[in-house]
Amino acid sequence: xxxxxxxxxxxxxxxxxxxxxxxxxxxxxxxxxxxxxxxxxxxxxxxxxxxxxxxxxxxxxxxxxxxxxxxxxxxxxxxxxxxxxxxxxxxxxxxxxxxxxxxxxxxxxxxxxxxxxxxxxxxxxxxxxxxxxxxxxxxxxxxxxxxxxxxxxxxxxxxxxxxxxxxxxxxxxxxxxxxxxxxxxxxxxxxxxxxxxxxxxx
Amino acid sequence: xxxxxxxxxxxxxxxxxxxxxxxxxxxxxxxxxxxxxxxxxxxxxxxxxxxxxxxxxxxxxxxxxxxxxxxxxxxxxxxxxxxxxxxxxxxxxxxxxxxxxxxxxxxxxxxxxxxxxxxxxxxxxxxxxxxxxxxxxxxxxxxxxxxxxxxxxxxxxxxxxxxxxxxxxxxxxxxxxxxxxxxxxxxxxxxxxxxxxxxxxxxxxxxxxxxxxxxxxxxxxxxxxxxxxxxxxxxxxxxxxxxxxxxxxxxxxxxxxxxxxxxxxxxxxxxxxxxxxxxxxxxxxxxxxxxxxxxxxxxxxxxxxxxxxxxxxxxxxx
Numbered sequence: 001x002x003x004x005x006x007x008x009x010x011x012x013x014x015x016x017x018x019x020x021x022x023x024x025x026x027x028x029x030x031x032x033x034x035x036x037x038x039x040x041x042x043x044x045x046x047x048x049x050x051x052x053x054x055x056x057x058x059x060x061x062x063x064x065x066x067x068x069x070x071x072x073x074x075x076x077x078x079x080x081x082x083x084x085x086x087x088x089x090x091x092x093x094x095x096x097x098x099x100x101x102x103x104x105x106x107x108x109x110x111x112x113x114x115x116x117x118x119x120x121x122x123x124x125x126x127x128x129x130x131x132x133x134x135x136x137x138x139x140x141x142x143x144x145x146x147x148x149x150x151x152x153x154x155x156x157x158x159x160x161x162x163x164x165x166x167x168x169x170x171x172x173x174x175x176x177x178x179x180x181x182x183x184x185x186x187x188x189x190x191x192x193x194x195x196x197x198x199x200x201x202x
Numbered sequence: 203x204x205x206x207x208x209x210x211x212x213x214x215x216x217x218x219x220x221x222x223x224x225x226x227x228x229x230x231x232x233x234x235x236x237x238x239x240x241x242x243x244x245x246x247x248x249x250x251x252x253x254x255x256x257x258x259x260x261x262x263x264x265x266x267x268x269x270x271x272x273x274x275x276x277x278x279x280x281x282x283x284x285x286x287x288x289x290x291x292x293x294x295x296x297x298x299x300x301x302x303x304x305x306x307x308x309x310x311x312x313x314x315x316x317x318x319x320x321x322x323x324x325x326x327x328x329x330x331x332x333x334x335x336x337x338x339x340x341x342x343x344x345x346x347x348x349x350x351x352x353x354x355x356x357x358x359x360x361x362x363x364x365x366x367x368x369x370x371x372x373x374x375x376x377x378x379x380x381x382x383x384x385x386x387x388x389x390x391x392x393x394x395x396x397x398x399x400x401x402x403x404x405x406x407x408x409x410x411x412x413x414x415x416x417x418x419x420x421x422x423x424x425x426x427x428x429x430x431x432x433x434x435x436x437x438x439x440x441x442x443x444x445x446x447x448x449x450x451x452x453x454x455x456x457x458x459x460x461x462x463x464x465x466x467x468x469x470x471x472x473x474x475x476x477x478x479x480x481x482x483x484x485x486x487x488x489x490x491x492x493x494x495x496x497x498x499x500x501x502x503x504x505x506x507x508x509x510x511x512x513x514x515x516x517x518x519x520x
Contacts, residue, residue: 004382036382057349057366059328059380077383080335083235087327105238112234 001140004061005035006081007070018097018129019070025133026068034064036075059084066091066140068133072100079105086115093136098123138198149181208240208275208337215263215289216252216282216308218326223249233327239334240275252282252289257406257492260289264296267304268400276303276337278330283310283360283368286346287485290355294344294486294513295493298399303341306355307333307348310368325366332380339386342394343514345377352378352386356486356515372517392514405430405495410488413437419445423453430495431504433488436463450476458495458504462487475501477508486515 003026007019019037026033045053045060053060061067067085069078071094085092086109094106102110102121109115120139122132157165165176174182188194214226226244236242247266248259267277281289290306297304309326333347344355349366357375361368378386408431411417426432432454436442442450442461450459451473459473464480479487494507 006382034382054350055363055365055367057351057368059332059350060382076338077335079238080331080338081383083238083331084328086235087324087331108237109234115234 001030001065001137002032002034002063003066003068004064004081005033005037005068005070006075006078007035007037008073008075009037011073015070015072021129022068022070022095022133025130026137029134029137031137034060061085061090062088064090066093066136068093068095068136070095071103071106072096074103082106082109082119086118089118091136091140092119093132094119094121095124095129095132098125134198149177155180209273210240210242210334210337211267211270211274211277212242212244213247213263213266213277213279214244215247215255215259215279217249218280233330235327235331236334239331240337242334243274245270251284252286253284255281255285255289257292257404260292260296260489261402261404263289264293264400265402267293267297268398271302271398274302276305276341278333278337279304279306280326280330281306281308283308287355287358287360287369287483288489290344290346290358291483291486291515292404292489292492294356294515295489296401296404297344298401298513299394299396300342300344301394301396301398303336303339304344305333305336305341305352306344306346332384335384336378336386339378339384340388340393341377341386341391343377343392350380351376352384354514356490356513357483357517359483359485374518401493401496403496404489404492406492408433408488408492408495411435413439413442415443417443417446419443419449422446423449426454426457429457430499431458431460431491433460433462433491435484436461436466438465439463440465447473456501458491458499458501460487460491460508474505477505479508481517481519482515483517490515 005023005026008015011019023033023035023037045063053063061081061084067081067090069081069092071078082092082094100123106119106121109119110121120136124132165179169176169179212230218229223246226246230236230242230244245266247263248255263279270277286306286308293304307329309329311325329348336345336347336352346353346355346358346369348368351367353369353371354375354377357371358369359371361370374390376387377391378384407429409426409429410433411422413434413436455475457475459476461476461478462484463478466478466480482490490508490512494504497507498504
């Protein structure tokens with residue numbers, strides 16, 4: 001999963017530490033985080049990917065699964081990122097420490113039925129920040145339509161594995177990719193440690 | 203959490219999915235995402251399809267923008283793809299010394315009925331959001347915002363690769379790019395100061411010809427007796443036929459003539475009224491010539507102005 005995290009890179013040190021914590025939590029949850037805070041913020045893309053995206057006219061935000069904005073101090077481009085993410089129907093989490101009211105423009109979007117379903121706004125404390133982020137990740141995974149496999153992955157296999165997969169799907173309606181997907185879904189369901197992790201029982 | 207509000211005038215210059223003039227405000231309201239970037243006020247300029255846009259609409263558009271220059275932070279023009287390069291290029295000459303951004307955008311689906319309703323909505327909405335975002339930067343040119351690039355309008359031509367980047371320019375004409383957020387390339391954007399200048403006229407009484415073997419110089423002489431200028435699209439030709447050279451040298455010696463070709467080798471010695479243009483796009487050659495002819499008809503001056511970079515339109519080869 002790829003997430004773009006935007007926050008004010010001119011913010012005071014205390015907030016910057018909070019931003020680092022957010023990135024750490026997301027990384028720990030297995031998310032590839034790209035951010036305006038990280039100088040080389042395109043690590044999730046190969047140079048070929050970037051060239052292809054550049055030529056196609058798409059923007060990198062389209063390739064993200066979600067957008068997270070730390071909105072204690074709204075940056076000039078925050079509104080733009082939110083607008084673009086909404087256009088591409090990407091889930092958005094806007095977070096600010098408890099005591100920071102929601103921006104008027106955001107409340108306007110939260111009242112609109114078409115945009116509200118993509119926009120979550122939360123106030124966080126030291127204690128609940130991790131839960132808010134993990135809940136958001138769950139929301140992204142559970143979102144309708146996201147269960148359709150859409151993420152491309154290059155997997156190189158040995159002739160032995162290839163022969164096995166061919167034998168395994170023989171006389172079934174499955175493709176090799178279907179068989180592998182089903183296998184991984186079964187592994188996820190049976191992985192108690194992972195289930196605990198996503199339920200935050202750790 | 204305070205966002206600086208900008209005020210953007212959205213000029214609609216093409217039929218958008220058959221939208222009626224009265225419904226324009228509702229259409230903008232259907233895009234609450236835009237409201238988070240700026241306050242948008244729509245203005246209706248032309249209701250037909252962009253293929254029907256003529257020089258009168260270019261002038262009307264320039265006047266509408268000029269009239270509102272002090273009231274808005276920038277101007278976004280929605281335009282169908284057909285004729286867009288002509289309109290945008292004409293605006294570059296009609297509105298000189300710009301001090302506010304004028305950004306053309308739209309979608310290849312504007313004015314076309316398609317089954318892909320969702321994708322066309324996303325495309326136009328994304329282009330519109332990107333165009334409105336340009337208003338937040340120091341940008342004082344006429345630009346095109348399609349796909350992930352902001353381009354200098356007077357250097358743009360159409361691509362045929364089917365991507366969302368419908369238009370292309372030489373590298374020096376790329377004025378901004380979007381990766382995650384929008385980046386403007388300050389070093390290439392033209393900086394203007396002072397007051398924007400509106401020109402209210404373009405000379406439309408010109409003849410535009412394609413150089414083909416069936417051109418008859420006698421017919422041409424009859425046809426062009428009252429024309430203020432002639433443009434010849436010489437395409438891949440390297441020289442002019444003898445009878446045309448004679449015609450331009452005698453009957454039309456006081457008429458400015460432009461030969462547009464990047465292959466032209468013949469120097470056309472001795473013909474003071476002929477300019478060979480190989481450093482402008484086709485659309486800009488026409489609109490620049492139309493603008494110049496409102497300034498002068500003197501063949502020498504016309505030639506000089508055609509060679510001069512007026513609004514950053516000249517494409518310098520590497």
